[in-house]
Amino acid sequence: QVQLQESGPGLVKPSETLSLTCTVSGVSVSTYYWSWIRQPPGKGLEFIGHTFNGGSMYNPALTSRVTVTLDMSKNQFSLTLTSVTADDTAVYYCARHTYGVGLLYWGPGTLVTVSS
Amino acid sequence: DIQMTQSPSTLSASVGDRVTITCRASQSIDSWLAWYQQKPGKAPQILISKASNLESGVPSRFSGSQSGTEFTLTISSLQPDDFATYYCQQYSNQWAFGQGTKVEI
Numbered sequence: 001q002v003q004l005q006e007s008g009p010g011l012v013k014p015s016e017t018l019s020l021t022c023t024v025s026g027v028s029v030s031t032y033y034w035s036w037i038r039q040p041p042g043k044g045l046e047f048i049g050h051t052f053n054g055g056s057m058y059n060p061a062l063t064s065r066v067t068v069t070l071d072m073s074k075n076q077f078s079l080t081l082t083s084v085t086a087d088d089t090a091v092y093y094c095a096r097h098t099y100g101v102g103l104l105y106w107g108p109g110t111l112v113t114v115s116s
Numbered sequence: 117d118i119q120m121t122q123s124p125s126t127l128s129a130s131v132g133d134r135v136t137i138t139c140r141a142s143q144s145i146d147s148w149l150a151w152y153q154q155k156p157g158k159a160p161q162i163l164i165s166k167a168s169n170l171e172s173g174v175p176s177r178f179s180g181s182q183s184g185t186e187f188t189l190t191i192s193s194l195q196p197d198d199f200a201t202y203y204c205q206q207y208s209n210q211w212a213f214g215q216g217t218k219v220e221i
Contacts, residue, residue: 102150106159
């Protein structure tokens with residue numbers, strides 16, 4: 001049974017760095033694509049980026065501030081978003097993309113608020 | 117970048133209605149499109165993959181179709197559990213979501 005769980009600080013100060021981790025169980029992160037998606041309060045979904053065993057791809061609007069990495073030893077993947085502002089306040093989801101299918105498995109999401 | 121234009125943004129309907137939601141891609145994405153349902157406070161759940169493949173466990177009243185770069189999600193007979201927000205997502209290149217359609221009573 002594939003499960004994903006986000007973890008990290010719920011509050012980040014403006015101009016600082018947001019860091020989240022997604023812990024995966026039931027499958028190795030060495031396969032599939034592993035994604036981060038966010039949703040500002042009351043708004044729609046925004047793709048942030050994804051990583052796989054071989055590279056990463058990012059939303060062009062965020063690419064200068066985003067890094068997504070794999071840690072196969074811990075079966076986790078992580079999100080780093082630098083120089084945050086209030087506009088980065090959102091529920092952040094991690095998810096697994098199955099090739100040819102889409103985002104089949106999602107974590108429950110974690111709210112990150114950017115505020116001083 | 118490939119833009120996804122989803123319409124309508126809000127849809128008012130009744131139980132038993134046939135409902136149609138449209139997503140248009142700004143350029144060809146072949147059939148690399150998925151549809152998701154999201155309920156308040158929950159993560160989205162996939163309904164349809166590759167434009168028209170019904171995912172396991174999804175009721176057969178949901179269906180997807182494609183005509184060129186226009187994609188359609190149809191709910192044949194709306195049920196109380198279907199009142200939710202629906203998103204399309206292209207995963208051809210630089211993945212992106214549509215703006216969402218809230219289906220309300």
